[in-house]
Amino acid sequence: MGNKHNKKKYELCEIQYEEKDFQLKYPWNEIIKWGSDDLNVDINIKIVKKVIEEIKDITLDEESFFNITEGKDIQSFHFEDKYVLWATALLKDIPNLKKIRYNIVPKYINENEFWLRYFSSIKMIIIKNFFETMQN
Known part of the structure; x- marks a missing residue:
């Protein structure tokens, strides 16, 4: 993604892009691919x-x-491996996520339940947006 052709380069917190080409910051690319698998x-x-x-x-x-996140559920979810890595990166990237997790876990729900609800909701958001795009 070099700037060989003097294209204007933009950078958001999660996305770096040059006109039509874009690259997602970790873990966004992995999460979106997982959600739209x-x-x-x-x-x-x-x-x-x-x-x-x-x-x-x-x-x-x-x-x-x-x-x-109410009622969202990924079958056989275990907070391990890729989810732990993604969660760690997202906690650094999204200040409110860290705050909300601190306020909720373990006072209202446990760690696994928190991430189950969170990642299940992410998957539903991704699927919903891709279906809306396919219909247009």
Whole structure:
């Protein structure tokens, strides 16, 4: 992603892009690929921006977290391996996530339940946005 052709380079917290080419900061690329694994769609910057903003909305406050994540469930979820790595990166990247987790765990739910709800919601947000794009 060099700047060989003097293209204007933009950088957001999660996305670096030059006009049509873009690269996601870890772990966003991995998370979006994981969430859209079963879908046959092209990932474009418009969808990615919308998905990331909706993901950040999960942790606006405790009430938002519980409302958005209610009833979401990934089958056989275990908070290990890739999820731990992603969670660690997201905790550094999203200040509200760290705050909400601190306020909720273990007072209301345990660590595994927190991340189960969080990653299940992320997957649903990604799928919803890709389906909306496919319908348009």
